[in-house]
Amino acid sequence: MKKDLNIVLTCTTGWWNKYFYEEGKHREPCEASDDELERVYLERKRFLFEKFGEYGVGEEIPVRDNKITNVIMKWCVDFIPYILGVRLKCIEEGFWQAYPLAEDEIRSLKPVDIASTPFSEWMLRRKEILNKRYGSAVIGQNVEGSVNAAYRIRGEEFYFDLLMKKDLARHLLEVIAQTVIKVYEFFSREFDLKQVFLANCTNVHIGPAIYEEMGLPYDILVAGETKRLFSCEKFIYLHNCDSLTDKFVDLYKRVPYIYKIDGSHNSDIRKAKNSIPEAGFISIINPIIIQQSSAEELKDRIIKTLNGGADEIAVANIDPVTDINNIENLLKNITESCNEAGFNPVFDVVPITSDEYEWSFTKYQDNRVNHCSDDWRLLIPKAF
Numbered sequence: 014m015k016k017d018l019n020i021v022l023t024c025t026t027g028w029w030n031k032y033f034y035e036e037g038k039h040r041e042p043c044e045a046s047d048d049e050l051e052r053v054y055l056e057r058k059r060f061l062f063e064k065f066g067e068y069g070v071g072e073e074i075p076v077r078d079n080k081i082t083n084v085i086m087k088w089c090v091d092f093i094p095y096i097l098g099v100r101l102k103c104i105e106e107g108f109w110q111a112y113p114l115a116e117d118e119i120r121s122l123k124p125v126d127i128a129s130t131p132f133s134e135w136m137l138r139r140k141e142i143l144n145k146r147y148g149s150a151v152i153g154q155n156v157e158g159s160v161n162a163a164y165r166i167r168g169e170e171f172y173f174d175l176l177m178k179k180d181l182a183r184h185l186l187e188v189i190a191q192t193v194i195k196v197y198e199f200f201s202r203e204f205d206l207k208q209v210f211l212a213n214c215t216n217v218h219i220g221p222a223i224y225e226e227m228g229l230p231y232d233i234l235v236a237g238e239t240k241r242l243f244s245c246e247k248f249i250y251l252h253n254c255d256s257l258t259d260k261f262v263d264l265y266k267r268v269p270y271i272y273k274i275d276g277s278h279n280s281d282i283r284k285a286k287n288s289i290p291e292a293g294f295i296s297i298i299n300p301i302i303i304q305q306s307s308a309e310e311l312k313d314r315i316i317k318t319l320n321g322g323a324d325e326i327a328v329a330n331i332d333p334v335t336d337i338n339n340i341e342n343l344l345k346n347i348t349e350s351c352n353e354a355g356f357n358p359v360f361d362v363v364p365i366t367s368d369e370y371e372w373s374f375t376k377y378q379d380n381r382v383n384h385c386s387d388d389w390r391l392l393i394p395k396a397f
């Protein structure tokens with residue numbers, strides 16, 4: 014019997030605006046509320062069934078499933094920066110504009126215990142509301158990795174600091190790591206903590222030598238200090254983003270407790286799995302590759318990544334350039350490739366984008382500049 018292989022596709026909000034709303038059959042949420050989110054979620058699952066049902070996507074009669082509508086998430090990649098005092102303003106296109114801190118502000122930064130912030134109050138109120146509504150509440154806050162957070166806090170200057178002001182860079186990375194450890198302690202007290210997410214999307218910008226010197230020690234620190242929060246042996250998900258893992262895996266293997274890693278589908282997956290034994294590998298295919306490849310080329314890429322040892326395939330950020338027909342062809346292509354490589358594809362097209370379920374658009378947020386000292390009652394969606 015063929016082994017199941019999960020394939021997760023996520024589309025951008027722009028994609029949904031074009032192909033879901035522009036048909037005219039559906040209307041956008043009129044307000045940032047759980048009722049409206051649930052309505053859109055169920056309609057989207059039906060839409061996916063109508064378009065891609067033959068590939069097992071969507072639902073003919075959509076039901077509540079406690080997958081997305083019960084997730085608590087705000088500030089996307091700027092969650093840790095927000096906790097550390099970075100001001101954030103919602104932008105028209107979605108998500109947040111971060112106002113980096115100045116050098117003297119960074120020098121006087123100290124780790125923050127999230128339990129003492131107004132934002133922790135907001136999360137606990139949201140937990141209460143979602144528990145009442147769905148019987149569960151999942152913590153989805155995007156904690157990221159130290160270097161990812163540092164460049165949102167300091168801006169692009171951080172890349173200069175990594176080379177020329179190493180003491181400043183190390184101070185910021187240490188403050189972030191200690192704050193992150195406190196965050197996971199809080200999550201493990203209040204929620205069902207499933208994993209620690211170490212996101213290293215920025216590694217492709219800094220290269221393996223700088224990562225080894227400046228970033229890696231903090232990944233090791235966070236992994237070691239959060240071990241006591243888990244009863245299982247492995248709990249680290251190391252996110253390399255859609256770049257090659259080849260030059261980094263010999264460094265990542267020094268981070269303990271990794272159970273999952275991701276990277277470009279072109280990565281040497283065998284090498285990654287030999288370096289980090291027992292870790293699953295999520296193979297990421299960039300939608301631009303899909304646009305630029307013929308059907309044959311794409312098939313070769315998928316078969317190659319499956320034969321290489323991929324445990325899952327992810328196609329993230331599908332934008333409006335990829336239309337309904339393109340997606341249908343993609344599902345067909347992946348199905349054929351999986352069958353050839355001896356797998357049974359199990360598709361999941363995510364019905365709501367993360368910026369949608371955190372309502373990070375100017376039409377739902379006011380145009381305030383948010384700061385971590387703000388009263389939690391000002392935050393949207395409301396938690397009372």
Ligand SMILES: [Zn+2]
Binds near residue numbers: 212213252253255
């Ligand atoms: Zn990434």
